[in-house]
Amino acid sequence: MNENKFGRLQMIALVIMRVMIGWHFLYEGVAKFMKPGWSAAGYLSQSKGIFSPIFEWITNNPDILAIVNQMNIWGLIAIGLGLIMGCFTRIAAVAGMLLILLYYVCNPLFVGFYYSIPMEGNYMIVNKNLVELAALFVITVTSTGQFAGLDRILHKLFCKK
Protein backbone atom coordinates (compact mmCIF):
# COMPACT_ATOMS: atom_id res chain seq x y z
CA MET A 1 0.00 0.00 0.00
CA ASN A 2 1.13 3.45 -0.77
CA GLU A 3 -0.46 4.77 2.38
CA ASN A 4 2.85 5.29 4.01
CA LYS A 5 3.74 8.00 1.60
CA PHE A 6 1.50 10.28 3.64
CA GLY A 7 2.07 11.45 7.12
CA ARG A 8 -0.46 10.93 9.87
CA LEU A 9 -1.86 14.45 9.74
CA GLN A 10 -2.20 14.24 5.97
CA MET A 11 -4.13 10.99 6.35
CA ILE A 12 -6.39 12.53 8.99
CA ALA A 13 -7.13 15.43 6.64
CA LEU A 14 -8.03 13.01 3.87
CA VAL A 15 -10.27 11.00 6.20
CA ILE A 16 -12.07 14.16 7.24
CA MET A 17 -12.66 15.02 3.60
CA ARG A 18 -13.89 11.48 2.89
CA VAL A 19 -16.28 11.51 5.83
CA MET A 20 -17.72 14.89 4.82
CA ILE A 21 -18.30 13.82 1.25
CA GLY A 22 -19.90 10.66 2.63
CA TRP A 23 -22.16 12.72 4.87
CA HIS A 24 -23.23 14.80 1.90
CA PHE A 25 -24.02 11.72 -0.23
CA LEU A 26 -25.85 10.03 2.61
CA TYR A 27 -28.07 13.01 3.33
CA GLU A 28 -28.76 13.63 -0.37
CA GLY A 29 -30.05 10.06 -0.50
CA VAL A 30 -31.97 10.17 2.77
CA ALA A 31 -33.56 13.54 1.93
CA LYS A 32 -34.79 12.26 -1.43
CA PHE A 33 -36.03 9.10 0.26
CA MET A 34 -38.01 11.13 2.81
CA LYS A 35 -39.57 13.51 0.31
CA PRO A 36 -42.82 11.92 -0.77
CA GLY A 37 -43.02 11.78 -4.52
CA TRP A 38 -39.46 12.94 -5.10
CA SER A 39 -38.33 12.30 -8.65
CA ALA A 40 -35.31 13.14 -10.75
CA ALA A 41 -37.69 13.97 -13.59
CA GLY A 42 -37.31 17.74 -13.22
CA TYR A 43 -33.53 17.59 -13.28
CA LEU A 44 -33.40 15.07 -16.10
CA SER A 45 -35.96 16.82 -18.26
CA GLN A 46 -33.95 20.03 -18.42
CA SER A 47 -30.93 18.09 -19.66
CA LYS A 48 -28.76 19.82 -22.23
CA GLY A 49 -25.83 18.78 -24.35
CA ILE A 50 -25.07 15.71 -26.40
CA PHE A 51 -26.42 13.20 -23.88
CA SER A 52 -29.74 14.94 -23.40
CA PRO A 53 -31.69 12.47 -25.62
CA ILE A 54 -30.80 9.67 -23.21
CA PHE A 55 -32.00 11.60 -20.20
CA GLU A 56 -35.14 12.66 -22.00
CA TRP A 57 -35.80 9.05 -22.85
CA ILE A 58 -35.53 8.16 -19.15
CA THR A 59 -37.91 10.98 -18.20
CA ASN A 60 -40.45 9.82 -20.74
CA ASN A 61 -40.49 6.21 -19.56
CA PRO A 62 -42.18 6.08 -16.16
CA ASP A 63 -40.96 2.55 -15.45
CA ILE A 64 -37.36 3.38 -16.25
CA LEU A 65 -37.65 6.63 -14.35
CA ALA A 66 -38.89 4.80 -11.26
CA ILE A 67 -35.88 2.46 -11.40
CA VAL A 68 -33.47 5.36 -11.94
CA ASN A 69 -34.99 7.20 -8.98
CA GLN A 70 -34.57 4.19 -6.70
CA MET A 71 -31.04 3.53 -7.94
CA ASN A 72 -30.14 7.15 -7.33
CA ILE A 73 -31.55 7.16 -3.79
CA TRP A 74 -30.00 3.87 -2.67
CA GLY A 75 -26.81 4.52 -4.59
CA LEU A 76 -26.36 7.81 -2.75
CA ILE A 77 -27.07 6.18 0.60
CA ALA A 78 -24.73 3.24 -0.03
CA ILE A 79 -21.92 5.45 -1.26
CA GLY A 80 -22.44 7.78 1.69
CA LEU A 81 -22.26 4.95 4.21
CA GLY A 82 -19.23 3.47 2.48
CA LEU A 83 -17.34 6.75 2.56
CA ILE A 84 -18.20 7.56 6.14
CA MET A 85 -17.34 4.11 7.44
CA GLY A 86 -14.37 3.64 5.15
CA CYS A 87 -15.89 0.40 3.93
CA PHE A 88 -15.05 -0.66 0.37
CA THR A 89 -13.79 2.88 0.16
CA ARG A 90 -12.32 2.67 -3.29
CA ILE A 91 -15.45 1.14 -4.82
CA ALA A 92 -17.61 3.75 -3.09
CA ALA A 93 -15.41 6.59 -4.30
CA VAL A 94 -15.38 5.39 -7.90
CA ALA A 95 -19.16 4.84 -7.82
CA GLY A 96 -19.56 8.34 -6.42
CA MET A 97 -17.45 9.78 -9.20
CA LEU A 98 -19.53 8.01 -11.82
CA LEU A 99 -22.77 9.22 -10.26
CA ILE A 100 -21.55 12.81 -10.15
CA LEU A 101 -20.28 12.54 -13.68
CA LEU A 102 -23.79 11.46 -14.70
CA TYR A 103 -25.26 14.50 -12.97
CA TYR A 104 -22.79 16.72 -14.74
CA VAL A 105 -23.26 15.34 -18.24
CA CYS A 106 -27.01 15.61 -17.70
CA ASN A 107 -26.79 19.32 -16.89
CA PRO A 108 -23.36 20.38 -18.10
CA LEU A 109 -22.39 23.91 -17.25
CA PHE A 110 -21.05 24.94 -20.60
CA VAL A 111 -21.00 28.59 -21.45
CA GLY A 112 -24.37 29.65 -22.79
CA PHE A 113 -26.32 26.82 -21.14
CA TYR A 114 -28.90 27.88 -18.61
CA TYR A 115 -31.25 25.93 -16.36
CA SER A 116 -34.58 26.65 -14.78
CA ILE A 117 -33.69 24.96 -11.48
CA PRO A 118 -31.72 27.76 -9.88
CA MET A 119 -28.20 27.21 -8.53
CA GLU A 120 -26.76 29.19 -5.70
CA GLY A 121 -23.40 30.79 -6.39
CA ASN A 122 -21.71 31.57 -9.65
CA TYR A 123 -20.16 28.95 -11.87
CA MET A 124 -18.44 28.79 -15.22
CA ILE A 125 -17.97 25.21 -16.41
CA VAL A 126 -16.65 24.06 -13.02
CA ASN A 127 -19.34 23.69 -10.38
CA LYS A 128 -19.46 22.07 -6.94
CA ASN A 129 -20.27 18.72 -8.51
CA LEU A 130 -16.98 18.73 -10.37
CA VAL A 131 -15.09 19.80 -7.26
CA GLU A 132 -16.64 16.91 -5.33
CA LEU A 133 -15.77 14.60 -8.20
CA ALA A 134 -12.13 15.70 -8.05
CA ALA A 135 -12.11 15.21 -4.29
CA LEU A 136 -13.43 11.67 -4.75
CA PHE A 137 -10.60 11.08 -7.18
CA VAL A 138 -8.20 11.91 -4.38
CA ILE A 139 -10.05 9.48 -2.10
CA THR A 140 -9.86 6.80 -4.77
CA VAL A 141 -6.10 6.95 -5.11
CA THR A 142 -5.29 7.15 -1.41
CA SER A 143 -6.05 4.32 0.97
CA THR A 144 -7.81 6.23 3.68
CA GLY A 145 -10.06 3.26 4.41
CA GLN A 146 -7.06 1.31 5.53
CA PHE A 147 -5.88 4.15 7.68
CA ALA A 148 -9.17 4.82 9.42
CA GLY A 149 -12.12 2.75 8.32
CA LEU A 150 -13.59 -0.72 8.24
CA ASP A 151 -11.32 -1.51 5.31
CA ARG A 152 -8.49 -1.75 7.78
CA ILE A 153 -10.24 -4.58 9.59
CA LEU A 154 -11.47 -6.24 6.41
CA HIS A 155 -8.04 -6.02 4.92
CA LYS A 156 -6.46 -7.66 7.92
CA LEU A 157 -9.03 -10.42 7.99
CA PHE A 158 -9.29 -11.34 4.36
CA CYS A 159 -6.13 -10.25 2.58
CA LYS A 160 -3.22 -12.56 2.63
CA LYS A 161 -0.13 -10.57 2.37
Place this chain on the structure above:
Amino acid sequence: MTEEKKEPKKSSSKPAGKTLDRRDFLQGLATAPVLGLFGYALKKEIDYQKAQKAAALGTPAVVPEQAELNVALLGAGAQGEVLLNAMLKIPNIRFRAVCDIWTEYNLKKAVNLLKKYKFEVNGYQDYQEMLAKEQGLDAVIIATPDFWHARHTIDCLKAGVNVYCEKEMSNTLEGARSMVLAARETGKLLQIGHQRRSHPRYKHAYEKIIKEAKMMGRMVTVNGQWNRSAAPDLGYPARYAIPADILKKYGFKSMEQFRNWRWYKGLGGGPIVDLGSHQIDIYNWFLDARPKTVMASGGTDYYDKATHEWYDTVMAIYEYETPDGIARAYYKTQTTNGSQGYFENFMGDQGTMVISESEALYSGLMYHETSAPPWDEWVRLGYVSAPKVIMPGEKPEVVLDVRETVSPDEHKIPVVLNDPYHKPHLENFFNAIRGTEKLNCPPEIGYETAVTVLKVNDAIEARRTLNFDPREFEI
Protein backbone atom coordinates in the same frame (compact mmCIF):
# COMPACT_ATOMS: atom_id res chain seq x y z
CA MET B 1 6.85 9.80 7.20
CA THR B 2 9.09 9.98 10.22
CA GLU B 3 11.00 7.02 11.48
CA GLU B 4 9.22 6.67 14.77
CA LYS B 5 5.84 6.56 13.04
CA LYS B 6 6.94 3.91 10.67
CA GLU B 7 7.92 1.66 13.53
CA PRO B 8 4.56 0.83 15.09
CA LYS B 9 3.07 0.40 11.64
CA LYS B 10 5.59 -2.21 10.80
CA SER B 11 5.23 -4.02 14.03
CA SER B 12 1.45 -4.14 13.74
CA SER B 13 1.48 -5.42 10.19
CA LYS B 14 4.30 -7.84 10.70
CA PRO B 15 2.27 -10.65 12.21
CA ALA B 16 0.63 -10.45 8.78
CA GLY B 17 -2.80 -11.56 7.67
CA LYS B 18 -5.18 -12.50 10.38
CA THR B 19 -4.33 -10.89 13.67
CA LEU B 20 -6.08 -7.69 14.63
CA ASP B 21 -4.75 -5.56 17.41
CA ARG B 22 -6.51 -2.94 19.47
CA ARG B 23 -5.16 -0.21 17.27
CA ASP B 24 -6.70 -1.79 14.17
CA PHE B 25 -10.09 -1.88 15.84
CA LEU B 26 -9.89 1.69 17.06
CA GLN B 27 -8.78 3.04 13.72
CA GLY B 28 -11.11 0.73 11.81
CA LEU B 29 -14.08 2.13 13.65
CA ALA B 30 -12.72 5.64 14.08
CA THR B 31 -15.32 7.20 11.79
CA ALA B 32 -18.31 5.21 13.11
CA PRO B 33 -19.33 7.93 15.64
CA VAL B 34 -19.97 10.16 12.64
CA LEU B 35 -22.96 7.96 11.82
CA GLY B 36 -24.30 8.56 15.32
CA LEU B 37 -23.91 12.27 14.80
CA PHE B 38 -25.64 11.96 11.42
CA GLY B 39 -28.51 10.08 13.02
CA TYR B 40 -28.90 12.74 15.69
CA ALA B 41 -28.89 15.56 13.14
CA LEU B 42 -31.35 13.65 10.97
CA LYS B 43 -33.75 13.20 13.87
CA LYS B 44 -33.57 16.94 14.58
CA GLU B 45 -34.22 17.67 10.92
CA ILE B 46 -37.19 15.30 10.76
CA ASP B 47 -38.70 16.81 13.92
CA TYR B 48 -38.26 20.28 12.46
CA GLN B 49 -39.94 19.32 9.21
CA LYS B 50 -42.77 17.68 11.11
CA ALA B 51 -43.33 20.84 13.15
CA GLN B 52 -43.39 22.90 9.96
CA LYS B 53 -45.92 20.57 8.39
CA ALA B 54 -48.09 20.47 11.51
CA ALA B 55 -48.15 24.25 11.64
CA ALA B 56 -49.09 24.40 7.96
CA LEU B 57 -52.03 22.09 8.48
CA GLY B 58 -53.27 23.93 11.55
CA THR B 59 -55.08 22.07 14.27
CA PRO B 60 -56.41 18.81 12.90
CA ALA B 61 -60.16 18.84 12.46
CA VAL B 62 -61.83 16.48 14.87
CA VAL B 63 -64.87 15.00 13.20
CA PRO B 64 -67.24 13.86 15.91
CA GLU B 65 -70.63 12.37 15.33
CA GLN B 66 -72.27 15.20 13.43
CA ALA B 67 -75.95 15.80 13.36
CA GLU B 68 -77.32 16.25 9.85
CA LEU B 69 -78.53 19.79 9.27
CA ASN B 70 -81.44 20.84 7.06
CA VAL B 71 -80.43 23.81 4.96
CA ALA B 72 -82.11 26.18 2.52
CA LEU B 73 -80.50 28.68 0.19
CA LEU B 74 -82.12 32.10 -0.19
CA GLY B 75 -80.67 33.90 -3.20
CA ALA B 76 -79.12 31.66 -5.84
CA GLY B 77 -77.20 34.20 -7.92
CA ALA B 78 -73.46 34.30 -8.44
CA GLN B 79 -72.62 34.45 -4.72
CA GLY B 80 -75.28 31.87 -3.85
CA GLU B 81 -73.66 29.53 -6.34
CA VAL B 82 -70.22 30.06 -4.76
CA LEU B 83 -71.63 29.20 -1.33
CA LEU B 84 -73.55 26.23 -2.72
CA ASN B 85 -70.43 24.76 -4.27
CA ALA B 86 -68.54 25.21 -1.01
CA MET B 87 -71.36 23.58 0.97
CA LEU B 88 -71.46 20.59 -1.34
CA LYS B 89 -68.00 19.75 0.01
CA ILE B 90 -69.23 19.76 3.62
CA PRO B 91 -70.56 16.47 4.98
CA ASN B 92 -73.83 16.03 6.91
CA ILE B 93 -75.75 18.81 5.18
CA ARG B 94 -79.15 18.07 3.72
CA PHE B 95 -80.41 20.64 1.23
CA ARG B 96 -84.13 21.10 1.44
CA ALA B 97 -85.04 24.22 -0.51
CA VAL B 98 -83.82 26.99 -2.76
CA CYS B 99 -85.47 30.38 -3.17
CA ASP B 100 -84.81 32.96 -5.88
CA ILE B 101 -87.02 35.43 -7.67
CA TRP B 102 -85.34 34.65 -11.00
CA THR B 103 -87.15 31.33 -11.22
CA GLU B 104 -86.39 30.72 -14.88
CA TYR B 105 -82.66 30.96 -14.47
CA ASN B 106 -80.99 31.11 -11.01
CA LEU B 107 -83.56 28.93 -9.31
CA LYS B 108 -83.58 26.26 -12.01
CA LYS B 109 -79.80 26.17 -12.13
CA ALA B 110 -79.43 25.69 -8.36
CA VAL B 111 -82.22 23.11 -8.09
CA ASN B 112 -80.77 21.12 -10.98
CA LEU B 113 -77.31 21.20 -9.43
CA LEU B 114 -78.62 19.92 -6.11
CA LYS B 115 -80.68 17.22 -7.82
CA LYS B 116 -77.49 16.05 -9.49
CA TYR B 117 -76.14 15.52 -5.97
CA LYS B 118 -79.28 13.54 -5.08
CA PHE B 119 -80.93 16.18 -2.93
CA GLU B 120 -84.70 16.38 -3.16
CA VAL B 121 -85.11 20.14 -3.03
CA ASN B 122 -88.12 22.40 -3.49
CA GLY B 123 -87.81 25.65 -5.41
CA TYR B 124 -89.54 28.83 -4.26
CA GLN B 125 -89.91 32.35 -5.58
CA ASP B 126 -91.32 33.72 -2.32
CA TYR B 127 -89.19 33.27 0.78
CA GLN B 128 -92.20 33.66 3.07
CA GLU B 129 -93.81 30.71 1.39
CA MET B 130 -90.59 28.74 1.82
CA LEU B 131 -90.42 29.53 5.53
CA ALA B 132 -94.06 28.55 5.97
CA LYS B 133 -93.89 25.29 4.04
CA GLU B 134 -90.43 23.99 4.91
CA GLN B 135 -90.65 22.71 8.46
CA GLY B 136 -87.63 21.68 10.45
CA LEU B 137 -85.08 23.88 8.72
CA ASP B 138 -81.89 24.31 10.78
CA ALA B 139 -80.31 27.03 8.69
CA VAL B 140 -80.92 29.44 5.85
CA ILE B 141 -78.01 30.73 3.79
CA ILE B 142 -78.79 34.24 2.56
CA ALA B 143 -77.06 35.57 -0.55
CA THR B 144 -79.56 38.13 -1.78
CA PRO B 145 -78.79 41.76 -2.68
CA ASP B 146 -77.66 43.83 0.32
CA PHE B 147 -80.89 45.84 0.63
CA TRP B 148 -82.85 42.62 1.26
CA HIS B 149 -80.49 41.24 3.94
CA ALA B 150 -82.18 42.82 6.95
CA ARG B 151 -85.72 41.70 6.10
CA HIS B 152 -84.69 38.23 4.99
CA THR B 153 -82.48 37.67 8.03
CA ILE B 154 -84.98 38.97 10.56
CA ASP B 155 -87.87 36.94 9.10
CA CYS B 156 -85.78 33.76 9.06
CA LEU B 157 -84.56 34.29 12.62
CA LYS B 158 -88.11 34.95 13.77
CA ALA B 159 -89.22 31.73 12.05
CA GLY B 160 -86.76 29.98 14.37
CA VAL B 161 -84.03 29.30 11.81
CA ASN B 162 -80.31 30.05 12.16
CA VAL B 163 -78.94 32.36 9.47
CA TYR B 164 -75.70 32.71 7.54
CA CYS B 165 -76.01 36.10 5.85
CA GLU B 166 -73.57 37.28 3.23
CA LYS B 167 -71.80 40.51 3.83
CA GLU B 168 -72.43 43.43 3.57
CA MET B 169 -74.67 42.81 6.52
CA SER B 170 -76.99 45.54 5.25
CA ASN B 171 -76.78 48.59 3.03
CA THR B 172 -77.98 50.72 5.96
CA LEU B 173 -76.87 50.86 9.57
CA GLU B 174 -80.50 50.76 10.74
CA GLY B 175 -80.91 47.50 8.85
CA ALA B 176 -77.73 46.04 10.34
CA ARG B 177 -78.71 47.16 13.82
CA SER B 178 -82.14 45.54 13.56
CA MET B 179 -80.45 42.29 12.51
CA VAL B 180 -78.25 42.28 15.64
CA LEU B 181 -81.30 42.91 17.81
CA ALA B 182 -83.31 40.17 16.08
CA ALA B 183 -80.52 37.67 16.70
CA ARG B 184 -80.42 38.63 20.36
CA GLU B 185 -84.21 38.46 20.74
CA THR B 186 -84.65 35.11 19.05
CA GLY B 187 -81.51 33.52 20.49
CA LYS B 188 -80.81 32.08 17.04
CA LEU B 189 -77.36 32.15 15.49
CA LEU B 190 -76.44 34.77 12.92
CA GLN B 191 -73.14 34.47 11.09
CA ILE B 192 -72.07 37.31 8.79
CA GLY B 193 -70.19 36.26 5.67
CA HIS B 194 -66.79 37.83 6.32
CA GLN B 195 -65.25 34.49 5.49
CA ARG B 196 -61.61 35.51 6.15
CA ARG B 197 -62.51 35.32 9.83
CA SER B 198 -62.49 31.53 9.50
CA HIS B 199 -59.63 31.26 7.02
CA PRO B 200 -56.84 29.15 8.56
CA ARG B 201 -54.12 31.49 7.25
CA TYR B 202 -55.76 34.59 8.74
CA LYS B 203 -56.39 32.79 12.03
CA HIS B 204 -52.78 31.66 12.11
CA ALA B 205 -51.61 35.19 11.32
CA TYR B 206 -53.68 36.71 14.11
CA GLU B 207 -53.42 34.08 16.84
CA LYS B 208 -49.84 32.90 16.35
CA ILE B 209 -47.91 35.62 14.55
CA ILE B 210 -49.50 38.78 15.91
CA LYS B 211 -50.77 37.74 19.34
CA GLU B 212 -48.57 34.89 20.56
CA ALA B 213 -45.22 35.57 18.89
CA LYS B 214 -45.75 39.34 18.63
CA MET B 215 -43.61 39.27 15.52
CA MET B 216 -45.05 42.51 14.19
CA GLY B 217 -44.08 44.57 17.20
CA ARG B 218 -46.15 47.73 17.29
CA MET B 219 -48.30 48.07 14.19
CA VAL B 220 -48.01 51.51 12.69
CA THR B 221 -49.46 51.48 9.17
CA VAL B 222 -51.66 49.32 7.00
CA ASN B 223 -52.40 49.42 3.33
CA GLY B 224 -54.56 47.16 1.25
CA GLN B 225 -56.24 47.01 -2.09
CA TRP B 226 -58.57 45.15 -4.37
CA ASN B 227 -57.93 45.88 -8.01
CA ARG B 228 -60.36 44.46 -10.50
CA SER B 229 -60.25 44.73 -14.27
CA ALA B 230 -62.74 46.85 -16.18
CA ALA B 231 -65.79 44.77 -17.07
CA PRO B 232 -69.02 45.30 -18.97
CA ASP B 233 -72.34 45.29 -17.12
CA LEU B 234 -73.92 41.91 -16.46
CA GLY B 235 -76.47 40.89 -19.07
CA TYR B 236 -79.21 38.28 -19.21
CA PRO B 237 -80.81 36.02 -21.82
CA ALA B 238 -83.84 37.99 -23.05
CA ARG B 239 -86.13 34.95 -23.05
CA TYR B 240 -85.51 34.47 -19.31
CA ALA B 241 -86.27 38.05 -18.29
CA ILE B 242 -88.27 38.42 -15.08
CA PRO B 243 -91.72 39.96 -15.62
CA ALA B 244 -91.86 43.67 -14.73
CA ASP B 245 -94.44 43.25 -11.96
CA ILE B 246 -92.32 40.68 -10.15
CA LEU B 247 -89.25 42.91 -10.45
CA LYS B 248 -91.20 45.83 -9.04
CA LYS B 249 -92.55 43.74 -6.18
CA TYR B 250 -88.98 42.97 -5.12
CA GLY B 251 -87.71 46.52 -5.48
CA PHE B 252 -86.03 46.54 -8.91
CA LYS B 253 -86.74 49.05 -11.67
CA SER B 254 -85.53 46.90 -14.54
CA MET B 255 -83.79 43.69 -15.45
CA GLU B 256 -80.58 45.67 -15.95
CA GLN B 257 -80.82 47.03 -12.45
CA PHE B 258 -81.62 43.58 -11.06
CA ARG B 259 -78.48 42.16 -12.64
CA ASN B 260 -76.22 45.06 -11.64
CA TRP B 261 -77.74 45.99 -8.28
CA ARG B 262 -74.34 46.41 -6.63
CA TRP B 263 -73.84 49.71 -8.46
CA TYR B 264 -77.10 51.35 -7.30
CA LYS B 265 -77.63 53.53 -4.27
CA GLY B 266 -80.30 52.08 -2.02
CA LEU B 267 -79.60 48.56 -3.27
CA GLY B 268 -75.91 47.90 -2.73
CA GLY B 269 -72.83 49.81 -1.63
CA GLY B 270 -70.47 49.72 -4.59
CA PRO B 271 -67.00 48.16 -4.73
CA ILE B 272 -65.82 49.70 -1.44
CA VAL B 273 -68.56 47.70 0.29
CA ASP B 274 -68.52 44.59 -1.92
CA LEU B 275 -64.75 44.20 -1.92
CA GLY B 276 -63.38 46.61 0.66
CA SER B 277 -65.44 45.45 3.60
CA HIS B 278 -63.78 42.00 3.50
CA GLN B 279 -60.39 43.56 3.93
CA ILE B 280 -61.22 46.54 6.15
CA ASP B 281 -62.82 43.96 8.46
CA ILE B 282 -59.31 42.47 8.73
CA TYR B 283 -57.88 45.90 9.59
CA ASN B 284 -60.22 46.09 12.60
CA TRP B 285 -59.48 42.50 13.58
CA PHE B 286 -55.69 42.54 13.30
CA LEU B 287 -55.29 46.01 14.79
CA ASP B 288 -57.60 45.08 17.66
CA ALA B 289 -59.23 48.46 17.29
CA ARG B 290 -61.95 50.52 15.72
CA PRO B 291 -61.14 53.56 13.62
CA LYS B 292 -61.31 57.08 15.04
CA THR B 293 -61.57 58.98 11.76
CA VAL B 294 -61.82 58.39 8.04
CA MET B 295 -61.16 60.53 4.98
CA ALA B 296 -61.81 59.33 1.48
CA SER B 297 -61.78 60.22 -2.17
CA GLY B 298 -63.78 58.46 -4.84
CA GLY B 299 -66.12 58.73 -7.76
CA THR B 300 -67.58 57.14 -10.84
CA ASP B 301 -64.71 58.11 -13.07
CA TYR B 302 -64.86 55.44 -15.72
CA TYR B 303 -68.32 53.95 -16.09
CA ASP B 304 -71.64 55.55 -16.97
CA LYS B 305 -72.83 57.52 -13.94
CA ALA B 306 -76.48 56.76 -14.75
CA THR B 307 -76.00 53.02 -14.29
CA HIS B 308 -73.09 53.20 -11.81
CA GLU B 309 -74.30 55.41 -8.99
CA TRP B 310 -71.69 54.02 -6.61
CA TYR B 311 -68.02 54.85 -7.08
CA ASP B 312 -65.83 52.72 -9.34
CA THR B 313 -62.68 54.09 -7.70
CA VAL B 314 -62.26 54.67 -3.98
CA MET B 315 -59.30 55.56 -1.77
CA ALA B 316 -59.76 55.83 1.97
CA ILE B 317 -57.51 56.58 4.94
CA TYR B 318 -58.43 55.59 8.49
CA GLU B 319 -56.87 56.60 11.76
CA TYR B 320 -56.97 53.86 14.39
CA GLU B 321 -56.27 54.12 18.08
CA THR B 322 -54.83 50.68 18.81
CA PRO B 323 -53.86 49.41 22.28
CA ASP B 324 -50.24 50.25 21.33
CA GLY B 325 -50.88 53.70 19.86
CA ILE B 326 -52.00 55.36 16.66
CA ALA B 327 -51.99 53.40 13.40
CA ARG B 328 -52.92 54.74 9.98
CA ALA B 329 -54.54 52.56 7.37
CA TYR B 330 -55.01 53.15 3.67
CA TYR B 331 -57.34 51.24 1.40
CA LYS B 332 -57.91 51.42 -2.32
CA THR B 333 -60.29 49.67 -4.65
CA GLN B 334 -60.54 50.24 -8.35
CA THR B 335 -62.61 48.36 -10.87
CA THR B 336 -60.71 49.55 -13.92
CA ASN B 337 -57.42 47.64 -13.67
CA GLY B 338 -56.85 44.24 -12.08
CA SER B 339 -53.08 44.34 -11.79
CA GLN B 340 -51.63 43.24 -8.43
CA GLY B 341 -54.97 41.87 -7.29
CA TYR B 342 -55.92 42.03 -3.66
CA PHE B 343 -54.02 41.84 -0.38
CA GLU B 344 -53.59 43.47 3.01
CA ASN B 345 -50.19 44.75 4.11
CA PHE B 346 -49.58 45.34 7.82
CA MET B 347 -46.43 47.12 8.94
CA GLY B 348 -45.09 47.02 12.47
CA ASP B 349 -41.82 48.26 13.89
CA GLN B 350 -40.53 44.65 13.98
CA GLY B 351 -42.08 43.05 10.94
CA THR B 352 -44.25 43.34 7.87
CA MET B 353 -47.08 41.01 6.92
CA VAL B 354 -48.51 40.75 3.44
CA ILE B 355 -51.55 38.52 3.46
CA SER B 356 -54.31 37.67 1.03
CA GLU B 357 -57.17 35.24 0.70
CA SER B 358 -55.79 34.44 -2.73
CA GLU B 359 -53.49 31.43 -2.92
CA ALA B 360 -51.96 32.77 -6.10
CA LEU B 361 -50.69 36.20 -5.19
CA TYR B 362 -49.31 37.67 -1.93
CA SER B 363 -50.91 34.81 -0.08
CA GLY B 364 -48.78 35.21 3.03
CA LEU B 365 -45.36 36.81 3.46
CA MET B 366 -43.50 38.11 6.49
CA TYR B 367 -40.52 40.46 6.39
CA HIS B 368 -38.23 40.72 9.37
CA GLU B 369 -37.02 44.19 10.28
CA THR B 370 -33.23 43.98 10.57
CA SER B 371 -33.30 45.75 13.94
CA ALA B 372 -35.92 43.40 15.45
CA PRO B 373 -35.13 40.39 17.68
CA PRO B 374 -34.48 37.25 15.62
CA TRP B 375 -37.36 35.00 14.59
CA ASP B 376 -35.40 31.73 14.84
CA GLU B 377 -37.76 30.43 17.52
CA TRP B 378 -40.83 31.09 15.35
CA VAL B 379 -39.19 29.52 12.33
CA ARG B 380 -38.42 26.45 14.43
CA LEU B 381 -42.06 26.27 15.56
CA GLY B 382 -43.22 26.59 11.98
CA TYR B 383 -45.06 29.88 12.47
CA VAL B 384 -43.19 31.19 9.44
CA SER B 385 -40.92 29.45 6.97
CA ALA B 386 -37.14 29.74 6.95
CA PRO B 387 -36.17 33.06 5.41
CA LYS B 388 -35.16 33.75 1.90
CA VAL B 389 -32.50 36.40 2.07
CA ILE B 390 -33.00 39.07 -0.54
CA MET B 391 -29.59 39.85 -1.89
CA PRO B 392 -28.90 43.28 -3.30
CA GLY B 393 -26.66 41.48 -5.80
CA GLU B 394 -29.65 39.92 -7.52
CA LYS B 395 -29.86 43.00 -9.66
CA PRO B 396 -26.21 43.62 -10.45
CA GLU B 397 -26.88 46.62 -12.63
CA VAL B 398 -28.36 48.52 -9.71
CA VAL B 399 -25.83 50.50 -7.74
CA LEU B 400 -27.08 50.62 -4.18
CA ASP B 401 -26.82 53.85 -2.33
CA VAL B 402 -24.99 53.20 0.93
CA ARG B 403 -27.74 54.87 2.93
CA GLU B 404 -30.37 52.47 1.66
CA THR B 405 -31.66 50.05 4.28
CA VAL B 406 -30.81 46.42 3.60
CA SER B 407 -33.86 44.49 2.36
CA PRO B 408 -35.41 42.47 5.18
CA ASP B 409 -35.46 38.66 5.05
CA GLU B 410 -38.59 37.22 3.46
CA HIS B 411 -40.47 34.44 5.24
CA LYS B 412 -43.60 32.65 4.10
CA ILE B 413 -46.67 32.13 6.26
CA PRO B 414 -46.88 28.38 5.69
CA VAL B 415 -50.67 27.98 5.80
CA VAL B 416 -52.49 27.01 2.63
CA LEU B 417 -56.23 26.49 2.15
CA ASN B 418 -56.93 23.78 -0.41
CA ASP B 419 -60.68 24.25 -0.19
CA PRO B 420 -63.16 26.79 -1.53
CA TYR B 421 -62.56 30.08 0.31
CA HIS B 422 -65.99 30.08 1.95
CA LYS B 423 -65.93 26.51 3.20
CA PRO B 424 -64.24 27.05 6.60
CA HIS B 425 -66.62 29.90 7.45
CA LEU B 426 -69.69 27.86 6.53
CA GLU B 427 -68.34 24.91 8.51
CA ASN B 428 -67.82 27.17 11.49
CA PHE B 429 -71.48 28.25 11.19
CA PHE B 430 -72.77 24.67 10.94
CA ASN B 431 -70.61 23.54 13.86
CA ALA B 432 -71.86 26.47 15.90
CA ILE B 433 -75.42 25.21 15.30
CA ARG B 434 -74.27 21.80 16.51
CA GLY B 435 -72.79 23.50 19.56
CA THR B 436 -69.21 22.42 18.96
CA GLU B 437 -67.79 25.81 17.93
CA LYS B 438 -68.35 29.50 18.52
CA LEU B 439 -69.28 31.78 15.61
CA ASN B 440 -66.24 33.45 14.09
CA CYS B 441 -68.28 36.39 12.82
CA PRO B 442 -71.31 37.05 15.03
CA PRO B 443 -73.57 39.98 14.07
CA GLU B 444 -71.82 42.38 16.46
CA ILE B 445 -68.62 42.05 14.43
CA GLY B 446 -70.49 42.36 11.15
CA TYR B 447 -72.07 45.52 12.52
CA GLU B 448 -68.72 47.03 13.53
CA THR B 449 -67.43 46.40 10.03
CA ALA B 450 -70.55 47.89 8.47
CA VAL B 451 -70.09 51.04 10.57
CA THR B 452 -66.44 51.21 9.55
CA VAL B 453 -67.01 50.71 5.83
CA LEU B 454 -70.27 52.52 5.12
CA LYS B 455 -68.73 55.74 6.45
CA VAL B 456 -66.28 55.76 3.55
CA ASN B 457 -69.14 56.51 1.18
CA ASP B 458 -70.31 59.25 3.56
CA ALA B 459 -66.80 60.73 3.68
CA ILE B 460 -66.57 60.82 -0.11
CA GLU B 461 -69.83 62.72 -0.27
CA ALA B 462 -68.91 65.05 2.60
CA ARG B 463 -65.45 65.78 1.12
CA ARG B 464 -63.93 66.02 4.60
CA THR B 465 -62.61 63.90 7.44
CA LEU B 466 -65.41 62.25 9.40
CA ASN B 467 -65.11 61.18 13.04
CA PHE B 468 -66.36 57.95 14.54
CA ASP B 469 -68.09 58.20 17.88
CA PRO B 470 -67.07 55.09 19.92
CA ARG B 471 -70.77 54.66 20.75
CA GLU B 472 -71.55 54.22 17.04
CA PHE B 473 -70.05 50.73 17.19
CA GLU B 474 -72.17 49.62 20.13
CA ILE B 475 -75.69 48.30 20.11
